[in-house]
Amino acid sequence: MNTKTNIFVSHPLLLSSLQLIILMMFVTQTQPMRLHTDSRWIVDESGNRVKLACVNWPSHLQPVLAEGLNKRPLDDIAKEIVEMGFNCVRLTWPLYLAINDSISSLTVQQSFHNLGLSDSLAGIVLNNPSITNLTLIQAYQWVVMKLGENNVMVILDNHLSVPGWCCSGSDGNGFFGDEFFDPEQWLEGLAKMATLFNNTQNVVGMSLRNELRGPGQNVTTWYKYMQEGAERVHSSNPNVLTILSGLSFDNDLGFIGNRPVSLTYNGKLVFELHWYGFSDGSAWASGNPSQVCRNVVNSLKGRALFLLSHGWPLFVSEFGIDERGSNENDNRYSNCMFGLMAELDLDWAVWGLQGSYYLRQGTVELDETFGVLSFDWSRARNKTFLQRLQAIQPPFQGPGVSKVSPYDIMFHPLTGLCVITTNEAQPQLVLGSCLDAEAWGYDKSQQTSTLTSIKTDLCVEAQGLGEPVTLSKVCSSPSVSWEIISVTRMQLSSRLADSTAVCLDVGAGAAIVTKPCECPDDGDHTCDPAGQWFKMVNSTRSYKSASVFSRREEILQELM
Ligand SMILES: *[C@@H]1O[C@H](CO)[C@@H](O)[C@H](O)[C@H]1NC(C)=O
Ligand SMILES: *[C@@H]1O[C@H](CO)[C@@H](O)[C@H](O)[C@H]1NC(C)=O
Ligand SMILES: *[C@@H]1O[C@H](CO)[C@@H](O)[C@H](O)[C@H]1NC(C)=O
Ligand SMILES: *[C@@H]1O[C@H](CO)[C@@H](O)[C@H](O)[C@H]1NC(C)=O
Numbered sequence: 061m062n063t064k065t066n067i068f069v070s071h072p073l074l075l076s077s078l079q080l081i082i083l084m085m086f087v088t089q090t091q092p093m094r095l096h097t098d099s100r101w102i103v104d105e106s107g108n109r110v111k112l113a114c115v116n117w118p119s120h121l122q123p124v125l126a127e128g129l130n131k132r133p134l135d136d137i138a139k140e141i142v143e144m145g146f147n148c149v150r151l152t153w154p155l156y157l158a159i160n161d162s163i164s165s166l167t168v169q170q171s172f173h174n175l176g177l178s179d180s181l182a183g184i185v186l187n188n189p190s191i192t193n194l195t196l197i198q199a200y201q202w203v204v205m206k207l208g209e210n211n212v213m214v215i216l217d218n219h220l221s222v223p224g225w226c227c228s229g230s231d232g233n234g235f236f237g238d239e240f241f242d243p244e245q246w247l248e249g250l251a252k253m254a255t256l257f258n259n260t261q262n263v264v265g266m267s268l269r270n271e272l273r274g275p276g277q278n279v280t281t282w283y284k285y286m287q288e289g290a291e292r293v294h295s296s297n298p299n300v301l302t303i304l305s306g307l308s309f310d311n312d313l314g315f316i317g318n319r320p321v322s323l324t325y326n327g328k329l330v331f332e333l334h335w336y337g338f339s340d341g342s343a344w345a346s347g348n349p350s351q352v353c354r355n356v357v358n359s360l361k362g363r364a365l366f367l368l369s370h371g372w373p374l375f376v377s378e379f380g381i382d383e384r385g386s387n388e389n390d391n392r393y394s395n396c397m398f399g400l401m402a403e404l405d406l407d408w409a410v411w412g413l414q415g416s417y418y419l420r421q422g423t424v425e426l427d428e429t430f431g432v433l434s435f436d437w438s439r440a441r442n443k444t445f446l447q448r449l450q451a452i453q454p455p456f457q458g459p460g461v462s463k464v465s466p467y468d469i470m471f472h473p474l475t476g477l478c479v480i481t482t483n484e485a486q487p488q489l490v491l492g493s494c495l496d497a498e499a500w501g502y503d504k505s506q507q508t509s510t511l512t513s514i515k516t517d518l519c520v521e522a523q524g525l526g527e528p529v530t531l532s533k534v535c536s537s538p539s540v541s542w543e544i545i546s547v548t549r550m551q552l553s554s555r556l557a558d559s560t561a562v563c564l565d566v567g568a569g570a571a572i573v574t575k576p577c578e579c580p581d582d583g584d585h586t587c588d589p590a591g592q593w594f595k596m597v598n599s600t601r602s603y604k605s606a607s608v609f610s611r612r613e614e615i616l617q618e619l620m
């Protein structure tokens with residue numbers, strides 16, 4: 061399988077597939093979307109920021125087909141991805157799809173038949189009849205094409221070598237030289253995939269290898285092969301971003317600080333990081349959330365976040381939680397994670413789209429509790445989680461986003477909502493969509509500052525325990541003076557007239573109220589202050605000059 065043409069001539073085509081193939085060729089001839097980097101930002105050909113807000117879609121498990129095609133037509137799934145606000149898919153593939161003919165030349169039907177997945181196959185025949193007789197590599201191209209028709213960008217992610225669930229430290233797929241990870245085969249596979257999708261309009265990047273790991277991993281070998289892999293991809297396909305994973309399950313890129321990656325080309329290098337709750341064991345559940353958040357973010361600075369200030373984009377290409385809401389470790393992590401994602405305005409890909417797997421680790425139709433979609437793929441699994449993702453989909457800043465002078469957005473990571481004002485005679489502060497976020501002026505360089513609505517010049521004033529805050533014309537009393545407290549820098553504290561310290565919180569009807577500050581840094585592991593976490597996020601997005609009264613009822617309905 062050296063080129064696209066080879067694939068098509070080396071396997072007999074069935075008439076039912078012919079139209080599809082012609083369409084694919086047509087699509088692949090249109091202008092590719094070329095992204096490049098501009099310091100830490102990913103930008104388009106006009107230099108405007110393109111924020112990657114992606115969802116992972118696995119296609120690397122034993123059947124080697126994008127999950128869920130037994131549940132819904134592909135075009136529906138692609139449209140659902142767009143409707144949920146994602147602009148991109150990180151589409152996984154196993155190396156064997158590219159280099160092992162005994163796999164790439166199987167038809168979808170044969171692959172499912174061989175695994176005894178007759179019910180899944182029946183679902184595919186029903187929902188996506190045109191793919192049953194495609195080979196696995198053709199089916200992969202077909203998924204890319206359909207995403208392209210819906211203007212969804214694709215990042216090809218080489219997830220492992222042998223089709224199956226990933227990743228363990230001892231599965232033979234972890235590092236160069238492992239049982240199933242021959243560097244030469246890998247380089248060959250990368251070149252083939254890069255060539256196959258050269259000039260495919262919506263393929264904008266390649267993740268060279270997912271989660272390098274295991275006892276064999278070391279920095280010297282990382283540079284040797286990752287640089288070689290990036291060069292191979294670039295020479296086969298100069299359009300794509302080359303995305304490099306760190307060591308230790310893509311938790312560690314700290315070594316880049318000591319030795320830069322050396323490539324013959326510029327403007328295409330991106331680093332990827334994975335960050336889950338379980339990346340830190342059960343630290344979140346067993347510690348005080350503020351302290352754990354501070355510690356984990358500090359550790360991430362040395363392992364990855366420093367890359368931003370060194371002028372490299374950082375793509376958080378996997379993160380996610382058990383969306384049932386019952387895993388305390390995940391819940392606590394998610395509040396810290398969403399705060400950081402917003403603050404740094406990172407590019408990202410959530411794990412994952414899939415509500416279920418055809419076959420994972422021996423279980424047929426396994427439910428994915430981290431899936432953005434429900435088990436039957438028909439709807440969002442958890443609307444609150446989706447809302448939180450949607451808050452960080454549009455960029456807050458970066459080239460081309462700078463429409464107005466910098467201001468702050470008050471982002472509430474727990475809900476994915478932002479502080480907005482209503483335009484009633486007596487304006488009120490409530491949580492609402494971040495698209496309608498109020499623009500705030502807050503001087504972070506001072507110990508305390510007023511919190512001023514830029515549109516109206518009114519100041520936020522604390523009124524009493526449990527009472528909604530108000531907007532005041534007089535911006536000089538102590539109760540309009542706000543301090544960012546706690547090691548998380550996410551609690552905003554002021555003093556009432558009687559000098560009681562209070563913190564911003566969310567009350568009935570999503571109103572912004574003041575309450576006693578919850579466990580600021582007292583180390584209590586049973587106390588979770590995240591309801592009081594507001595992240596002040598730099599933004600240069602243009603904001604509406606009219607306020608958003610019309611949406612208020614809608615917002616309240618959603619929240620209550
Ligand atoms: C190709 O895949 C088959 C099935 O997994 C495997 O038995 C075979 O060893 C692979 N061949 C190579 C060259 O990796
Ligand atoms: C797939 O090919 C088989 C023959 O192998 C044929 O019976 C079947 O109708 C084809 N299915 C589709 C959907 O084209
Ligand atoms: C680095 O990793 C490679 C591949 O696993 C191995 O061959 C080499 O011995 C390792 N080097 C060190 C210094 O550990
Ligand atoms: C890939 O496409 C570019 C044009 O975008 C072309 O210059 C180059 O020759 C192609 N590379 C390969 C390996 O086909």
Ligand SMILES: *[C@@H]1O[C@H](CO)[C@@H](O)[C@H](O)[C@H]1NC(C)=O
Nearest residue numbers: 383384385441442443444445
């Ligand atoms: C969604 O997640 C929240 C926690 O963020 C949880 O309270 C709720 O029960 C979850 N809903 C569903 C339908 O799982």
Ligand SMILES: *[C@@H]1O[C@H](CO)[C@@H](O)[C@H](O)[C@H]1NC(C)=O
Nearest residue numbers: 403404405466504597598599
């Ligand atoms: C936010 O803006 C301030 C002032 O321009 C700047 O000092 C700070 O580094 C910015 N923070 C982030 C996370 O971009």
